[in-house]
Amino acid sequence: MNLALTELRRRPSRFTVATIVLTFLSLLLLLLGGLLDGLYLGSTGAIRAQDADAIVYSETARDSFLRSRLTSDVRDAVEGVDGVDMVGGLGFTLLGAVVPGERELADVAIVGYELAPDGVPDPPPAGHAWADSTLQDAGVSIGDTLLLGPAATPIVVDAWVDDTNYLQQSGLWVTLDTWRAVQNANRPDAFVVEGVVQVLVVRGDGDLRSTIDTATGTTSTLTREEAVNALPGVEQQRSTFNAIIFSTLAVVLAVVGLFFSLLTLERIGLYGVLKAIGASTRRLFGGVVVQAVVVAVIAFVIGGSLAALVDRALSGDVPLQLTIGRYAFTFAALVVAAVLGSAISLRRVTRIDPASAIGSAT
Amino acid sequence: MSPAGALCHSDGVFLALNEMRRAKVRFGLLAGAVGLLVFLILFQQALLSGLVNQFIGALKNQSADVLVYNSQARKNLEGSIILPDQQAAIETVDGVAVSAPLGEGTFTVIAGDEEQDAVVFGYRLGGPGEPTTLIEGRLPEVPGEAVASSRNAEDGFDIGDTVELVPNLGGVATTFQVVGLAEEINYSVSPVLFVDFADYEAARRGVNPDATDVLPSVIAVRVADGAVAEQVAGAISEAVDGTEALTRQQAVDGSPGVASVRQSFSVILLLFYLVVPLVTGLFFLIVTFQKAGALTLLRAIGSPAGTLVRSLLIQVVIVVLAGAALATVLFWLTARGGAGGLGITVEPKPVIATTLAVLVLSLLTSLAAARRVLRIDPIAATTGAGVQV
Numbered sequence: 001m002n003l004a005l006t007e008l009r010r011r012p013s014r015f016t017v018a019t020i021v022l023t024f025l026s027l028l029l030l031l032l033g034g035l036l037d038g039l040y041l042g043s044t045g046a047i048r049a050q051d052a053d054a055i056v057y058s059e060t061a062r063d064s065f066l067r068s069r070l071t072s073d074v075r076d077a078v079e080g081v082d083g084v085d086m087v088g089g090l091g092f093t094l095l096g097a098v099v100p101g102e103r104e105l106a107d108v109a110i111v112g113y114e115l116a117p118d119g120v121p122d123p124p125p126a127g128h129a130w131a132d133s134t135l136q137d138a139g140v141s142i143g144d145t146l147l148l149g150p151a152a153t154p155i156v157v158d159a160w161v162d163d164t165n166y167l168q169q170s171g172l173w174v175t176l177d178t179w180r181a182v183q184n185a186n187r188p189d190a191f192v193v194e195g196v197v198q199v200l201v202v203r204g205d206g207d208l209r210s211t212i213d214t215a216t217g218t219t220s221t222l223t224r225e226e227a228v229n230a231l232p233g234v235e236q237q238r239s240t241f242n243a244i245i246f247s248t249l250a251v252v253l254a255v256v257g258l259f260f261s262l263l264t265l266e267r268i269g270l271y272g273v274l275k276a277i278g279a280s281t282r283r284l285f286g287g288v289v290v291q292a293v294v295v296a297v298i299a300f301v302i303g304g305s306l307a308a309l310v311d312r313a314l315s316g317d318v319p320l321q322l323t324i325g326r327y328a329f330t331f332a333a334l335v336v337a338a339v340l341g342s343a344i345s346l347r348r349v350t351r352i353d354p355a356s357a358i359g360s361a362t
Numbered sequence: 363m364s365p366a367g368a369l370c371h372s373d374g375v376f377l378a379l380n381e382m383r384r385a386k387v388r389f390g391l392l393a394g395a396v397g398l399l400v401f402l403i404l405f406q407q408a409l410l411s412g413l414v415n416q417f418i419g420a421l422k423n424q425s426a427d428v429l430v431y432n433s434q435a436r437k438n439l440e441g442s443i444i445l446p447d448q449q450a451a452i453e454t455v456d457g458v459a460v461s462a463p464l465g466e467g468t469f470t471v472i473a474g475d476e477e478q479d480a481v482v483f484g485y486r487l488g489g490p491g492e493p494t495t496l497i498e499g500r501l502p503e504v505p506g507e508a509v510a511s512s513r514n515a516e517d518g519f520d521i522g523d524t525v526e527l528v529p530n531l532g533g534v535a536t537t538f539q540v541v542g543l544a545e546e547i548n549y550s551v552s553p554v555l556f557v558d559f560a561d562y563e564a565a566r567r568g569v570n571p572d573a574t575d576v577l578p579s580v581i582a583v584r585v586a587d588g589a590v591a592e593q594v595a596g597a598i599s600e601a602v603d604g605t606e607a608l609t610r611q612q613a614v615d616g617s618p619g620v621a622s623v624r625q626s627f628s629v630i631l632l633l634f635y636l637v638v639p640l641v642t643g644l645f646f647l648i649v650t651f652q653k654a655g656a657l658t659l660l661r662a663i664g665s666p667a668g669t670l671v672r673s674l675l676i677q678v679v680i681v682v683l684a685g686a687a688l689a690t691v692l693f694w695l696t697a698r699g700g701a702g703g704l705g706i707t708v709e710p711k712p713v714i715a716t717t718l719a720v721l722v723l724s725l726l727t728s729l730a731a732a733r734r735v736l737r738i739d740p741i742a743a744t745t746g747a748g749v750q751v
Contacts, residue, residue: 017644022636028630035626060569061530062470062479066430069570094441098436105436150434150443150604168619187443188575189467189566196572218531232550247402254395255641261388264577289588317622320596344391 003274004287008294010219015291018259019299025252026296026303027333029245031310033326036241038319039168044111044228045132046092046166049117054208055090055219056200063230065092065198069348072195077216083206089176089197093183093190094169095149099139108136109166110148110155112179115201120161123175132171133160146172149186167231168319199247249337256292256341264288264345268352275354285349292342296334304330366439377669378676389681392645396685396720397637403631403690403716408697408706410627413551418617419511420483420549420556422610426464426490426582427591429613430598433606437616439466443577444605451602452581457594459586463578465562469553470528474518475608481549484562484578492581493556499542505558508538512545514515514553519543525555529568536565561562583607638720642681643727646674650731654738661740671732679721686717 008015047055054351061068070089079087091112096105105193110129116122120130131140140146145154155172164171174182180192202208202221209221222230229235264271271284304327311320382389415422421429421439430452435442444463452524453461465484470477485491492501493509495540499521499688510519519525519540527536538557547554557565563576585594591609598607615621650657657670697706698729 017640017647021637021640021644024633024640028633028637029631031626031633035630058530060470060530062477064468064470067468067470067569070532094438096436096441098434105434107436133480142375150432150445184574187537189443189573190570191572191574193572236551244402244406247398251395251398251402251637251641254391254398258388258391258395258641258645259648261391262645266648268654314625314629318626320626336409 004290005053005294008291014263015295018255019295019302020023021255022252022296022299022334022338023302023306025248025255026300026330027306027310029248029252029330029333030303030307030322030326031320032241032245032248033330034307034311034320034322035318036237036245036322037326039237040234040323041163041323042165042168042319043234044166045163046057046117046171047224047228047231047287049119049120049164050090050201050224050227051115051203052201052224053204054202054212054214054221054223056202056212057222059218059220061220063220063222063227064232065090068198069192070197072198074216074218075195075197075200078200078202078212078219081204081211081215083208083211084202084204086203088113088201089199090114091176091179091183091192091199092166093149093179093187094167095182095186096148097149097155098152099174100144100146100201102139104138106135106140106146108135108146108148108172109169110172110174110179110182111164111166112174112176112197113201115203117164120164121159122174123173124158126175126178127154128158128174129178130161130173131157132164134165135164135170135172136160138170139199141347143253147317148172148182152187153185155181155182249333252334252337254295254339256338257344260288260342260345262356263291264348268348271349272354275352281350281352284352285346287338288345288349289339292338293335295329296338298308299320300331300334306332316361366468375673375676378673378680381673382677382680385579386495388649389677392641392642393681393684393688395641396638396682396724397688399634399641400686400689400716400720401696402637403720404693404713405696405706406627407635407712407716408633408693409658410623410631412706413623414620415546416548416551418549418614418620419546420466420481420493420554421617422614423493423495423544423547424464424483424485424490424582424610425492425494425584426596426610427585428583428595428607428609429464430461430581430583430605430607431613433599433604435606436618437606437613438618439579440468440499442579444579444581445577448602448605449578449581452583452598452605454665455594455598455601457585457589457597458583460490460584461581462486462491464491464580464582465559465566465576466549467562467566468550469565472526472528473514473553476518476642478517478553479556480519480525480527482562482564482565483549483554483556484565485556485582488557489582490584493544493547495546496542498531500539501542502556502558503541505561506538507541507694507708508555508557509542509544509547510540511547511554512543513548515543517553517556519553523612527565527568530570532571533568534564536561538567550707566637575592635723637720639712639723639727642678642724643730646678646728646731647734650674652736657735657736658740658742661738667736667738670735672740674728674732674735678724682721682724683717686713686720
């Protein structure tokens with residue numbers, strides 16, 4: 001162990017190129033993961049926040065919030081189902097908003113709701129909204145009146161809420177009546193009359209999915225997690241980015257394996273001598289693993305710092321979101337790949353015969 | 363090796379191949395790493411192109427020179443509506459030859475006996491906004507007919523197929539017969555139907571019987587002969603309050619997500635392009651250090667430095683080409699698997715271009731190893747020294 005660390009300290013140049021390559025790879029892993037997280041979190045916040053045991057759509061909507069339309073008759077039927085405790089309407093409208101004093105419009109998702117989701121207070125007064133804190137980047141302040149859509153419907157921002165965005169647009173949480181007023185003023189083709197909502201948020205016990213759909217005959221009910229995954233692109237983005245991330249990890253493994261097997265090859269004579277004077281295979285291999293982990297950790301620290309700089313440099317339109325969880329995952333994945341990669345040298349270290357030290361060590 | 367003992371020029375190949383044969387795992391691991399990296403580059407390039415084409419194909423391949431959005435929509439077709447007075451004002455702007463409504467919406471349809479999502483574009487038949495990449499059949503001539511995206515022909519959108527838009531409670535179903543197929547007209551990675559605007563209106567009312575009005579998403583404009591689309595777009599934006607007119611290309615480039623997807627992928631691809639030559643350069647640099655003694659000896663017995671460098675470069679070429687071959691196979695398998703319905707296809711041009719770029723970059727980074735070889739002093743063979751660090 002000491003020998004491995006001493007070599008790292010005294011001959012750092014030997015490990016420089018491997019560190020640079022791993023730094024690039026850790027930067028890549030963080031950027032890829034950050035994009036995946038940014039796309040996921042920015043699209044699903046409003047649904048993840050729901051304190052719901054089931055979300056009910058109209059059967060014809062194919063689990064799309066914007067295409068779903070439920071009348072008060074359906075709501076009555078859902079409320080009458082055994083096990084249903086609370087039912088609340090929910091509706092979304094995606095619009096541009098004029099922010100006072102700003103030239104650029106802000107993208108907003110107006111969310112009409114009845115049952116307060118986690119982290120969102122009970123509905124505000126009519127014409128007022130709780131706004132997602134990401135709107136601060138668009139220049140919005142508490143007390144501002146935003147003008148929504150072509151009809152310039154005014155909405156006053158009362159307070160901030162966090163992580164409640166929908167399809168990359170900042171959430172504005174309003175009463176159902178305010179939502180209907182905004183929707184009807186700006187989207188006459190998607191007019192909603194009194195009592196109509198897009199979906200129903202249900203709290204209760206038991207197998208709500210099948211009992212609700214059986215009772216109504218015209219609905220499709222999902223759990224909250226299923227509703228999140230049913231959002232456009234969420235599953236596809238996750239599978240595509242994860243495939244790229246895990247392929248990149250395979251490259252990390254190959255690079256570490258390649259580098260340390262070459263290094264081991266170079267040290268065969270030295271290892272022969274060390275074995276001859278009593279060093280165990282375990283101790284020698286442990287040294288290789290320690291070096292691989294140290295190189296990976298240094299690469300991660302530099303790569304992580306670079307990722308934070310890239311995050312600052314990229315425009316706000318790029319949905320990059322570097323979370324603590326992503327840093328932790330990347331760190332763990334890099335260390336595991338480094339350990340596994342260095343294990344490729346194990347066979348060679350094991351096969352070294354101490355007798356070879358006689359006359360061959362350099 | 364030449365009979366005289368020293369290596370001649372042709373022995374560079376012999377030396378390179380012989381060494382690779384004897385260290386299959388080492389070179390195999392490198393070729394595998396390069397292969398995976400090149401595969402990731404190819405896949406992401408295709409993904410970017412597939413994403414962009416399948417997200418905005420319908421905008422790119424329609425006939426309007428200029429599309430007029432509501433300025434509140436931020437170039438988002440889904441979020442745009444044009445009010446009747448805006449439409450009337452657009453018609454009067456200089457340079458506008460023809461203007462017509464263009465509506466867009468995503469609907470649940472039954473096609474091929476299955477419920478699917480489909481995006482419907484409603485345009486005035488014969489007017490601007492019609493698909494321009496018809497490859498089979500004809501354009502719609504009367505209401506009830508549609509041109510579908512050729513990519514989805516096998517999913518129930520082929521010529522002669524009937525597609526039914528599923529209505530919501532209280533609404534009336536709208537049906538279309540597919541009379542033509544156009545390529546690269548997908549939108550939001552969904553099947554697309556280009557239909558008469560009246561059919562689009564009926565479809566909207568079918569899913570929302572409470573709709574008070576169905577307004578066009580944008581106005582499609584054909585500019586007058588001799589007029590420049592960009593100038594006409596500028597004139598419309600200036601003359602008609604609350605609108606943002608864009609040329610077709612501006613509409614494509616400005617579509618939500620397109621610019622940010624391009625920017626994100628550019629950064630990632632740049633990093634991948636840097637990593638491949640770095641890995642290759644690192645490998646050959648280390649190998650050169652390890653072979654220092656043998657290389658010095660070869661130089662001492664008369665082998666020209668050029669031959670040793672050539673041997674090194676031949677190995678770089680073989681490793682990169684083997685990696686590229688592996689990458690192409692992986693890419694082909696991924697494309698065959700469907701790759702998330704993005705229609706990724708293996709095309710020779712990007713594969714060859716990527717391979718050449720990676721090869722050139724790898725050869726450049728391997729010059730560090732070549733430089734070490736050139737710096738070998740044959741006299742060092744008598745002292746036991748190898749490559750100078």
